[in-house]
Amino acid sequence: MRLxxxxxxxxxxxxxxxxxxxxxxxxxxxSIIYGFSEASFQSLMSPKLIGIANFQLVxxxxxxxxxxxxxxxxxxxxxxxxxxxxLFLAVYLAPLIRENGWMVAVLIIPMIVAPAMxxxxxxxxxxxxxxxxxxxxxxxxxxxxxxxxxxMVFQTIxxxxxxxxxxxxxxxxLTAYQAIPQDIREAxxxxxxxxxxxxxxxxxxxxxxxxxxxxxxxxxDGFRVFDNIYTLVGAGPGGSTTSMSxxxxxxxxxxxxxxxxxxxxxxxxxxAFAILALGQSLMxxxx
Amino acid sequence: MKPHVIxxxxxxVTAALVMNFPVxxxxxxxLKAPAEIARNPSLVVHNPTIENFVTxxxxxxxxxxxxxxxxxxxxxxxxxxxxxxxxxxxxxAIVRRGYGRNILFPLVVNLRALPLVIFxxxxxxxxxxxxxxxTRLGLGLVLAVVNLPLALxxxxxAVAEIPIELEEAARMDGARLPRLILRIVLPLCRxxxxxTFVFGFITAWNEFLFGLILTTQKAxxxxxxxxFFFATSGGGVQWGVxxxxxxxxxxxxxxxxxxxxxxxxxxxxxxxxKG
Numbered sequence: 001m002r003l004x005x006x007x008x009x010x011x012x013x014x015x016x017x018x019x020x021x022x023x024x025x026x027x028x029x030x031s032i033i034y035g036f037s038e039a040s041f042q043s044l045m046s047p048k049l050i051g052i053a054n055f056q057l058v059x060x061x062x063x064x065x066x067x068x069x070x071x072x073x074x075x076x077x078x079x080x081x082x083x084x085x086x087l088f089l090a091v092y093l094a095p096l097i098r099e100n101g102w103m104v105a106v107l108i109i110p111m112i113v114a115p116a117m118x119x120x121x122x123x124x125x126x127x128x129x130x131x132x133x134x135x136x137x138x139x140x141x142x143x144x145x146x147x148x149x150x151x152m153v154f155q156t157i158x159x160x161x162x163x164x165x166x167x168x169x170x171x172x173x174l175t176a177y178q179a180i181p182q183d184i185r186e187a188x189x190x191x192x193x194x195x196x197x198x199x200x201x202x203x204x205x206x207x208x209x210x211x212x213x214x215x216x217x218x219x220x221d222g223f224r225v226f227d228n229i230y231t232l233v234g235a236g237p238g239g240s241t242t243s244m245s246x247x248x249x250x251x252x253x254x255x256x257x258x259x260x261x262x263x264x265x266x267x268x269x270x271x272a273f274a275i276l277a278l279g280q281s282l283m284x285x286x287x
Numbered sequence: 288m289k290p291h292v293i294x295x296x297x298x299x300v301t302a303a304l305v306m307n308f309p310v311x312x313x314x315x316x317x318l319k320a321p322a323e324i325a326r327n328p329s330l331v332v333h334n335p336t337i338e339n340f341v342t343x344x345x346x347x348x349x350x351x352x353x354x355x356x357x358x359x360x361x362x363x364x365x366x367x368x369x370x371x372x373x374x375x376x377x378x379x380a381i382v383r384r385g386y387g388r389n390i391l392f393p394l395v396v397n398l399r400a401l402p403l404v405i406f407x408x409x410x411x412x413x414x415x416x417x418x419x420x421x422t423r424l425g426l427g428l429v430l431a432v433v434n435l436p437l438a439l440x441x442x443x444x445a446v447a448e449i450p451i452e453l454e455e456a457a458r459m460d461g462a463r464l465p466r467l468i469l470r471i472v473l474p475l476c477r478x479x480x481x482x483t484f485v486f487g488f489i490t491a492w493n494e495f496l497f498g499l500i501l502t503t504q505k506a507x508x509x510x511x512x513x514x515f516f517f518a519t520s521g522g523g524v525q526w527g528v529x530x531x532x533x534x535x536x537x538x539x540x541x542x543x544x545x546x547x548x549x550x551x552x553x554x555x556x557x558x559x560x561k562g
Contacts, residue, residue, distance in 0.1 A: 009386040012376040027409030112544035114493035121309035135328040224402035227495040245404040
């Protein structure tokens with residue numbers, strides 16, 4: 001018996017479709033049910049439908065808006081810093097890397113270490129008695145900022161995130177830089193274009209699409225940040241480092257407000273989806 | 288050497304040291320005895336010792352690192368092999384038949400941009416119903432979801448690079464679809480399988496949020512287990528031991544990643560640019 005192509009397609013698609021239905025379809029249904037219900041860990045199996053009350057609760061919660069603002073700021077600032085630093089490293093080091101490919105491996109190490117682990121490592125590195133960073137501050141400057149205090153913690157985690165993920169931007173820019181056709185550069189060089197002008201007028205425009213992609217990906221990753229902040233400071237002093245992901249986690253596991261956590265997750269999904277759609281339509285226009 | 292070459296080397300060394308600073312400082316601390324950590328927080332070790340690593344690698348009541356390593360190994364293996372198995376057949380259908388190209392493919396690829404916490408809460412509820420909470424299988428299945436988007440993308444790229452003439456020739460010889468896919472397409476995709484596996488394994492090993500929410504004891508992965516050493520229980524954190532735990536926890540993905548760094552960087556770039 002020969003199968004029709006459409007039957008063959010369905011068979012080929014079925015493993016993934018079934019897998020997704022089981023692991024995402026079912027949870028989506030649960031999200032919707034629990035998002036509109038009241039439930040706690042005690043009454044987990046008997047959610048009580050209460051309509052849109054959870055959503056009202058979330059939208060009236062100032063902590064939710066603080067978390068949204070935190071995530072937005074964190075995402076934008078880290079994405080910008082990572083792109084600027086990554087672009088500089090890629091362009092400036094490209095001539096060296098052409099002869100020493102192994103340099104790339106050294107620079108991408110931070111990305112291969114778990115963000116959760118990096119967060120824990122900073123706990124040690126910044127510790128006031130055991131940490132080398134405060135030690136050298138005292139040694140050389142006679143004082144040391146308290147990196148994890150309310151006033152400093154935001155800068156600290158921005159630096160930690162930036163140092164871990166600049167390699168990602170660097171890698172994308174390096175690839176884009178190396179892909180610029182050599183004859184464009186040579187033609188410009190014949191015309192006597194200076195290196196700085198070459199960068200602004202010729203190389204940077206060629207890398208613009210990559211700049212956009214890298215910035216967008218890094219923004220999304222910064223926006224949804226959880227692991228490194230959570231392992232370094234948790235929700236931070238006075239909840240000052242509560243990202244959207246941490247807000248939902250805390251609402252769910254710490255406070256056991258399942259319906260509210262689910263409603264917040266649905267709202268986050270809507271926002272993330274909107275950002276994604278917007279970003280992709282912008283990128284399509286650029287191309 | 289010309290001055291600007293020296294300056295470039297200087298920038299490289301500085302960037303490498305600063306970006307890898309937490310790892311370097313943690314490694315140095317792991318080489319200090321407890322007494323030295325109290326006296327000397329600097330980056331110079333006076334009496335290097337492997338004492339901390341011995342403590343970590345010796346099973347005790349307080350600490351069984353092999354338990355966490357084993358959990359991570361199993362969960363990350365499931366989480367990196369399963370996506371390849373389920374994505375490979377449909378990758379062929381997407382490339383050669385255009386099946387699911389307009390809806391299913393973008394849907395799956397976009398999944399990876401969503402905050403994972405969105406899935407964490409409903410998955411917790413689902414797992415408590417089907418008894419997958421705190422199991423390596425349950426954690427592995429979720430990690431497979433995390434890895435599916437990139438697996439699908441890399442496999443679609445791999446199938447698209449196979450010359451169609453090869454498949455047509457096999458068709459001419461009367462090969463039916465199952466034979467065609469298993470005998471022609473599958474062997475040619477082997478390099479992509481390896482890349483996808485390595486990348487997925489590293490991602491899965493490094494994942495933290497799902498391990499934190501979906502496991503409590505039996506299936507706790509290494510990333511979450513490592514954070515337990517910082518839970519101050521009376522005497523405060525034993526920094527030397529904690530540092531050694533972090534180094535051991537970070538080592539498997541690090542070794543894998545450094546051995547395969549060309550493939551890793553390649554798939555990172557293609558994953559980003561084509562997504």
